[in-house]
Amino acid sequence: MHFGNVELDAAFIDAEDIVAKLHFLDQMERRWPYNPAKGVSLSERVACSLTQLPPELQQFALAVFTNVIYLPDTLLRESWSYLASKIARDLGITVCNLFEQSHLLEVDPSGLIPTFLHENKVHGRLDTDHFSRLQSIDELANNLRLIGLSDKQEEGSVHGIRLAFSRPFWLLLSDNVLSGTSVASDLSRCDRLINAYSKLGTPKIIPVTQVLTSSAESSVLSSWTTTFALRFDKQFQVLPGNEDCSLFSRRDTLDGAIRLCDWFASQDWFSKDDRLTATLQKSGDNMAYGYKRGGWTIVTPNCPTNSLPILWYEREGVYKAPFPRIMSRTSQMKGHGEELTEDAISLAPRVLKKLGVVD
Amino acid sequence: MRTYFDGVELDAIFHSIRDMPIVLVATPNYEERSIGFSQWFLHTCHSQKIDPAKIFAQFLWPQGTSSRVDLLEKLKISQIDKLSEQLQYCAWTRSVFSYPDDFNERQVIDLIHEATNKFSDEPFSLIIDISCMPRRVIVSVCDAVVEKIRCVDKAVRPLVFFVYASPKKYAAMRYAQNIGNVKGYFSGRPIHNCPSDHVTALIFASLQGYEGKVLYDEVRSRIRSSVTTFVAVSGADYQTSLATMRANQFLMEQRDIDVSYYFSLMDGMEKLAKRIEAEGLVGGGSGLSRMVLVAPFGPKVFTLGAYFMLSNLRSVNDSIQTEIAHVSGFQYLSLYSLGLSHFNVFKLCVEI
Numbered sequence: 001m002h003f004g005n006v007e008l009d010a011a012f013i014d015a016e017d018i019v020a021k022l023h024f025l026d027q028m029e030r031r032w033p034y035n036p037a038k039g040v041s042l043s044e045r046v047a048c049s050l051t052q053l054p055p056e057l058q059q060f061a062l063a064v065f066t067n068v069i070y071l072p073d074t075l076l077r078e079s080w081s082y083l084a085s086k087i088a089r090d091l092g093i094t095v096c097n098l099f100e101q102s103h104l105l106e107v108d109p110s111g112l113i114p115t116f117l118h119e120n121k122v123h124g125r126l127d128t129d130h131f132s133r134l135q136s137i138d139e140l141a142n143n144l145r146l147i148g149l150s151d152k153q154e155e156g157s158v159h160g161i162r163l164a165f166s167r168p169f170w171l172l173l174s175d176n177v178l179s180g181t182s183v184a185s186d187l188s189r190c191d192r193l194i195n196a197y198s199k200l201g202t203p204k205i206i207p208v209t210q211v212l213t214s215s216a217e218s219s220v221l222s223s224w225t226t227t228f229a230l231r232f233d234k235q236f237q238v239l240p241g242n243e244d245c246s247l248f249s250r251r252d253t254l255d256g257a258i259r260l261c262d263w264f265a266s267q268d269w270f271s272k273d274d275r276l277t278a279t280l281q282k283s284g285d286n287m288a289y290g291y292k293r294g295g296w297t298i299v300t301p302n303c304p305t306n307s308l309p310i311l312w313y314e315r316e317g318v319y320k321a322p323f324p325r326i327m328s329r330t331s332q333m334k335g336h337g338e339e340l341t342e343d344a345i346s347l348a349p350r351v352l353k354k355l356g357v358v359d
Numbered sequence: 360m361r362t363y364f365d366g367v368e369l370d371a372i373f374h375s376i377r378d379m380p381i382v383l384v385a386t387p388n389y390e391e392r393s394i395g396f397s398q399w400f401l402h403t404c405h406s407q408k409i410d411p412a413k414i415f416a417q418f419l420w421p422q423g424t425s426s427r428v429d430l431l432e433k434l435k436i437s438q439i440d441k442l443s444e445q446l447q448y449c450a451w452t453r454s455v456f457s458y459p460d461d462f463n464e465r466q467v468i469d470l471i472h473e474a475t476n477k478f479s480d481e482p483f484s485l486i487i488d489i490s491c492m493p494r495r496v497i498v499s500v501c502d503a504v505v506e507k508i509r510c511v512d513k514a515v516r517p518l519v520f521f522v523y524a525s526p527k528k529y530a531a532m533r534y535a536q537n538i539g540n541v542k543g544y545f546s547g548r549p550i551h552n553c554p555s556d557h558v559t560a561l562i563f564a565s566l567q568g569y570e571g572k573v574l575y576d577e578v579r580s581r582i583r584s585s586v587t588t589f590v591a592v593s594g595a596d597y598q599t600s601l602a603t604m605r606a607n608q609f610l611m612e613q614r615d616i617d618v619s620y621y622f623s624l625m626d627g628m629e630k631l632a633k634r635i636e637a638e639g640l641v642g643g644g645s646g647l648s649r650m651v652l653v654a655p656f657g658p659k660v661f662t663l664g665a666y667f668m669l670s671n672l673r674s675v676n677d678s679i680q681t682e683i684a685h686v687s688g689f690q691y692l693s694l695y696s697l698g699l700s701h702f703n704v705f706k707l708c709v710e711i
Contacts, residue, residue, distance in 0.1 A: 024605050027612045069601075075592060075620045082622040085629060089366060229622045230594045246598060 006050045006058050015249050021066040022046065032072030036302065036324050045322040049310075052319045057263060060256030061310060065322055067247040068311065069236060069298045071211065076175070076300065079210045079229035080119035087171070087206060087227050095120065103167040103203065107174040107186050109136055116173055128156075132163040137189045140164065141340040144197070147354055148347030158355065165201035170194075174209040177226065178306035179292035180216025183207060187224060189341040196348040199357045211298065213306075237295035238308055247297065261288045264310050269318045275327060279305060299323045362632045363667040364521070364705040366625040372400075372486065372520055372704060373407065379518065380413040380478040384471065385488035386496070387418055387442070389434035392524040393491035394442050395699040400486070401445035414449035417474040419467065421458030421493065464499040471503035475517065485517040490524040494655065494662045494685055498544045501666040504707070519707040523624065523660045527698025529566060529599060541574050543652070543682035545669075550577050555650035555680050557583040561634055561665075563627065563657035564590045566599070568606030570656045570686045575610060582647060586610075587617040587634060589627055591657055595700075603657075624703050627657075628664045635668045639675045654684040660705065667709055 013019060026042045037045055046065045050058045088098040099122050106112045113135055117125045124130050133156075134140045143157040164170070172190065177183050190205050207221065212228035215237075234244040240258050248254050264270060265288030271280075280287055287309060289295040294306030303312035303323040312325035344351075352358045367375075383400060387393045397416065404414055418439065439453070454470045457463065475485060485504070489497050508516055540549040560578045562571045571588060578584045588610045593600045610616055619634075621627035631653065638651045651672060655661035662683060669681035 020605065024608050027608060028604075031611070031614070031618075069597065074618070078620045079592075079622055081629075082626040085626065086623070089625075228594060230592065230597065232597060235598065 003047055003050065003062075006047065006062075007055065008062070009059055012059050012063075012253075016063050016066070016253060017249070018062060018066050022062075025066065025068060025070055028070050028072065032074050034070075034072075034299065034301070034323055036326055037322070042322060045320075048320060049322050053260070053310075054263065057256065057260040060253060060260045063248055063253050064238065064257050064260070064297060064308060064310060067297050068323070069232070069296075071230070071298065071300050073301045076210050076229075077115065077119055080116045082229055083208055083210070083227055084116070084120045087208065090227070091169070098169070101167055102169040102171050103132055103164040105135055105137060105140070105170060105172045105186075105190070107136075107172065107182050110175065112173045112175060128159070129163075132160040134160045134164055137186045137193070138337050138340055141189065141193060141337070141344040144193070144344035144351055145340055145347055148344070148351040161200070162355070165197065165203065167201075168203055170203045170205045172205060172207050174207070176211045176298075176300060176304050176306075177207075177209040177216050177221070177228070178211070178213050178294055178296060178298070178304055180213070180220040181292070183209070183216075183226075184220035185337070187221075189337065192341060192345055196345040197352065199352050200355070211300065213294075213296070232296065232298065236297060238297065239289055239293065239295035242295070260310065261308055264288065264313075267318075269315055270309065270313060273315065302326055361636070361668075361671070362625070362628040362664065363671070363707065363709045364625075364628060364664065365708055366628075367520075367704045367706050369702050369704055372484075373403070375518060375520075375706070376484040378413075380481065380483040381409070381415070382474050382478065382483060382485045382517075383414070383416040383488070384474065384486070384500070385416070385418055386421065386490075386492040387435060387438045388421075388491045389431045389438065390491050390526065390696050391438070392526050392696060392699045393488075394438045395524045396488045396490065396522045396702055397442055398445055399702070401442070401448060405445070405448045411448045411450075415474060415477055416446065416449055416451035417470070418451065418453045419470065419492070419496065420453050420455045421496065422455050423458060423460055425460050458493060458496065462495065464495075464502065467496055467499040468503040468506065471500060472507065475507055479511065480515065482515045483517050484520065486520045486522060488522045488524070489659050489663065490522065492659065494659060494683075495544060497659060497662045498666060498683065501663065505670075508709075521660070521663055521705045521707065523658065523703045523705070525658075525700040525703060526696030527700045528596075529696050539686060541570075541577055541654075541684050541686055543684060545682050550574070550652070550682065550684055551580075553650055553680065553682065554648060556581060556647035557649045558585075559638055559649070559651045560584065560586045560654060560684075561631060561652070562586065562588045562610065562654040563631075563661045564588055564603055564607040564610065565656035566603055566606060568603075568609070570654070571607055571610045573686060574654050574684055575613070575616070578652075585617070586613075586615065587619055589619050589621055589630060589657070589661075591627065592620045592622055594622060624658060624660050625705075627661060628705075631661065631664050632668055635672055638679065639672050648680065649678065650680040650682060652682045652684050656686075660703065663705065667707075 029042045050061055053061050084095050084098060088095045104113045114125055134143055143161055147154055147157055174183050187207060194202060207224050207226040210229050212226055212231045214231060214233040234242055235246040238257050245254050265286040271286060283291045290307050290309060291305040296307045298307050303325045310321060311323050312321050314320050314324040385397045456466045487500060504519055542549050558578045558581045564571055575586060578586055591600055591603060611618055619630055621630050653665035655665050665683045672679060673681055
């Protein structure tokens with residue numbers, strides 16, 4: 001039995017229900033395409049990826065590819081109205097009141113706020129008297145810092161700051177919280193800023209995400225109550241010794257998938273790829289199972305690095321994954337978020353005085 | 360957008376009912392979740408020292424003849440035996456009725472009235488556990504609730520809660536038995552006998568998937584139709600969601616079917632309410648007779664939502680025919696669900 005140039009074992013295909021799973025994903029993707037794949041069908045992409053792998057590992061790669069948790073944009077978009085209703089219900093207010101009483105922030109600037117408002121049919125997204133333009137912790141910290149450093153009154157900044165602090169709730173939006181480190185860092189900075197500027201207001205911070213992992217929830221986010229639409233646990237992780245993995249029918253398929261991931265990470269074209277240097281460094285390992293040993297098979301509209309690299313890695317002439325990722329970080333350039341936050345905190349007495357909150 | 364229900368926290372039941380008398384209605388069967396709420400609720404009533412004279416539990420007991428499976432019957436009896444400790448603290452009754460063969464909806468309505476008449480001269484709370492109630496019976500229970508609310512004075516109207524216990528997991532599905540036609544609960548007739556030219560079908564995808572396909576084929580034979588499939592995407596149990604999506608692959612593949620995802624039961628209710636409300640705003644003029652049909656093949660709470668939302672749609676636009684679809688005569692030869700995960704409580708908020 002052949003699939004492209006790949007030889008397939010019928011018993012394996014049957015045991016792992018490969019045909020049905022691949023057909024399902026293929027159909028899902030036909031309807032809701034994975035855009036970075038530029039119109040090539042999933043079956044074609046899978047066949048192409050398999051031919052670039054050693055024959056003895058191909059069937060395990062096929063098992064991984066067909067066990068992808070495909071979360072298309074349509075599905076994720078619908079989660080925003082659910083999330084708004086859930087938060088409002090938890091707070092005992094209406095959805096309409098939620099938007100009147102909340103300041104919106106997002107973890108990595110990627111247009112989540114406009115989508116969140118649009119999906120909840122909230123008008124006036126660009127009205128600065130309703131929605132502060134300070135939509136990330138960096139912007140918030142930087143504007144506080146600028147007020148502190150500047151001799152003149154920055155009207156726009158002052159208005160944005162006052163508006164944000166006048167809201168009793170700060171919703172920190174994120175699309176995926178997989179390792180949770182970015183969100184945890186933003187939450188910590190947010191918390192410290194609110195403490196330093198408590199005279200302006202003490203909003204309650206509510207982390208909100210479309211996708212959450214149980215590992216992030218129980219580790220870096222353990223002191224927060226995160227509102228989520230989808231939560232994935234160990235059942236969906238391809239990691240060595242993961243007895244809870246339920247993606248495969250046969251135990252030796254998981255073992256084979258682990259061998260495949262280890263082989264992949266050991267290849268020079270992957271381990272020495274300049275574009276990955278910063279990510280590998282931050283991950284703290286060889287990323288055989290994805291960033292911070294995620295081990296996930298989750299594919300969102302841009303496959304996350306926490307998922308297995310065999311799903312998203314692409315290098316001309318060597319390997320092209322079925323779900324190529326458009327990298328959001330390629331340099332080792334670190335953000336200045338922490339410095340901005342520290343500056344804003346140290347300038348708090350001066351800023352509060354300028355704003356007329358303290359004498 | 361009105362869902363006619365408020366999703367409330369479990370403990371909020373006690374906060375709402377305060378000193379009111381309580382009528383608890385449940386349908387124990389062979390599933391563990393079928394008695395889970397009764398056990399918890401009666402135990403909590405006892406620990407909160409609620410006067411036992413103010414609590415009455417009615418267990419509706421569907422009894423079939425032709426489709427009786429002795430092993431499941433035995434399991435059903437052992438479930439109610441597990442309630443024996445809690446039942447010491449209140450008056451209760453086991454009300455047998457014929458189901459599925461010789462089902463008479465009036466019999467169920469009368470049984471509900473019998474239970475609720477015990478507290479007819481004061482406001483009381485009516486708590487109905489629909490977790491293991493057959494959908495057809497849920498519709499009759501809704502009829503009984505509406506009749507009750509209509510016939511009593513506003514001052515003594517009951518506070519109505521519906522409870523749905525989500526299972527820990529679903530059993531491996533065995534073999535489908537006696538798959539029948541798609542019928543309408545309101546008319547009692549097969550859907551293909553309903554004379555509407557234009558059908559709007561709102562389908563909640565089921566675990567097995569075949570019901571949606573049967574209905575889709577039926578609906579597509581009309582002059583005009585639009586079909587929406589609501590697919591559950593459970594935050595806590597994505598494996599079941601994935602199984603449901605795979606089972607309903609046919610529906611998800613069809614480009615003429617709109618697919619909508621819901622993330623919780625209440626989210627599903629809200630999304631259903633939006634669609635039904637939009638149907639009410641569509642004007643006539645095409646000359647085609649219209650029907651809005653909800654097929655709650657997924658979790659049973661959508662039968663409740665469909666019942667009240669469609670009733671309202673009829674009241675705002677009497678030119679629209681409405682139906683709740685079901686596939687008749689289907690039996691499982693399995694336990695259907697295992698364990699108990701959590702309770703979902705919906706408070707009925709409707710002026711009738």
